[in-house]
Amino acid sequence: xxxxxxxxxxxxxxxxxxxxxxxxxxxxxxxxxxxxxxxxxxxxxxxxxxxxxxxxxxxxxxxxxxxxxxxxxxxxxxxxxxxxxxxxxxxxxxxxxxxxxxxxxxxxxxxxxxxxxxxxxxxxxxxxxxxxxxxxxxxxxxxxxxxxxxxxxxxxxxxxxxxxxxxxxxxxx
Amino acid sequence: xxxxxxxxxxxxxxxxxxxxxxxxxxxxxxxxxxxxxxxxxxxxxxxxxxxxxxxxxxxxxxxxxxxxxxxxxxxxxxxxxxxxxxxxxxxxxxxxxxxxxxxxxxxxxxxxxxxxxxxxxxxxxxxxxxxxxxxxxxxxxxxxxxxxxxxxxxxxxxxxxxxxxxxxxxxxxxxxxxxxxxxx
Numbered sequence: 001x002x003x004x005x006x007x008x009x010x011x012x013x014x015x016x017x018x019x020x021x022x023x024x025x026x027x028x029x030x031x032x033x034x035x036x037x038x039x040x041x042x043x044x045x046x047x048x049x050x051x052x053x054x055x056x057x058x059x060x061x062x063x064x065x066x067x068x069x070x071x072x073x074x075x076x077x078x079x080x081x082x083x084x085x086x087x088x089x090x091x092x093x094x095x096x097x098x099x100x101x102x103x104x105x106x107x108x109x110x111x112x113x114x115x116x117x118x119x120x121x122x123x124x125x126x127x128x129x130x131x132x133x134x135x136x137x138x139x140x141x142x143x144x145x146x147x148x149x150x151x152x153x154x155x156x157x158x159x160x161x162x163x164x165x166x167x168x169x170x171x172x173x
Numbered sequence: 174x175x176x177x178x179x180x181x182x183x184x185x186x187x188x189x190x191x192x193x194x195x196x197x198x199x200x201x202x203x204x205x206x207x208x209x210x211x212x213x214x215x216x217x218x219x220x221x222x223x224x225x226x227x228x229x230x231x232x233x234x235x236x237x238x239x240x241x242x243x244x245x246x247x248x249x250x251x252x253x254x255x256x257x258x259x260x261x262x263x264x265x266x267x268x269x270x271x272x273x274x275x276x277x278x279x280x281x282x283x284x285x286x287x288x289x290x291x292x293x294x295x296x297x298x299x300x301x302x303x304x305x306x307x308x309x310x311x312x313x314x315x316x317x318x319x320x321x322x323x324x325x326x327x328x329x330x331x332x333x334x335x336x337x338x339x340x341x342x343x344x345x346x347x348x349x350x351x352x353x354x355x356x357x
Contacts, residue, residue: 014202014225014228015230019230019234019236021195024192029179031189039302040306047303059310061306074190074192078280078284079197079284080284082200082280082282083197083284085198086206099209112289113292117293120268120295120296120301121268122301124299124300124305125301126261126267128261128301128305129260129305129312131261133265134269135276139226142234143230144250144325145250146251146253146323146325147253147321148257148258151259151262152258155262156265157215164212
């Protein structure tokens with residue numbers, strides 16, 4: 001079982017593993033892999049707790065009710081699976097700033113925190129706008145050969161590559 | 174097939190959790206729980222993300238359409254339109270580059286101890302999802318613009334799905350060969 005303690009696996013093995021996992025989720029659960037809907041449901045749960053008002057009459061939450069479902073459990077599972085993998089390989093470590101960010105923008109946490117928060121807001125809006133994220137569209141939708149998902153996945157990377165260039169190299173880059 | 178298992182909610186919750194554990198384990202082992210690897214992809218210096226996604230698509234597509242051929246599973250393609258897919262996709266891309274994680278990989282990043290993911294990005298995605306939910310009723314016309322629905326590529330081309338799958342798989346393998354031979 002030595003492979004379980006390795007820090008890194010071949011991306012081709014990991015990808016094939018995700019492909020096989022998808023066969024099983026379709027077969028056993030009648031579900032494609034996806035993550036971003038769970039964030040919308042969680043957001044609704046927190047808003048209901050803060051405001052004390054039900055969101056059930058809101059059009060969006062009629063489509064995606066504020067409940068714990070398969071996908072919500074799936075996202076909790078991702079966190080647990082990653083903890084297990086990182087603990088087995090000794091990679092688990094609390095880190096405030098990623099090294100690539102630090103090399104370009106320095107060691108202060110606040111700029112990274114604000115950028116991550118803002119990025120998360122934009123990403124959250126975009127994921128719900130597009131109706132899926134890198135897993136729901138980028139992996140599950142593309143493997144069903146859905147037009148919406150191939151188009152979305154390509155545009156995720158078009159937008160991402162363009163914005164990353166500006167963030168790291170400025171407008172002149 | 175397996176209809177009774179599909180409708181057993183309690184068992185499905187456990188299966189969802191277990192599937193998530195496998196997915197999170199794979200994401201962490203693949204290195205895509207790391208900001209550096211995801212930004213490396215968006216800066217076109219590290220192709221790990223694309224290699225993982227395309228391998229998953231290669232293996233997944235063949236298995237899923239094979240099972241569909243035997244009516245073992247049903248597909249769930251997502252609906253789309255110009256307004257939904259193009260605008261939403263580009264907004265997502267900008268957020269992706271600012272954050273350096275996506276909703277799946279950020280959950281894996283939290284699992285391995287990245288605090289920028291937990292304190293910044295995770296909270297941000299929840300806020301963004303909530304903002305969209307409230308904007309949603311006002312976006313009706315934009316979202317319906319250029320509607321094309323749940324169509325798949327074989328349906329558009331009006332061909333058997335293997336006529337699409339085989340060339341897609343060949344193109345993916347050629348792309349891997351190019352990446353590996355250029356050392357990316």
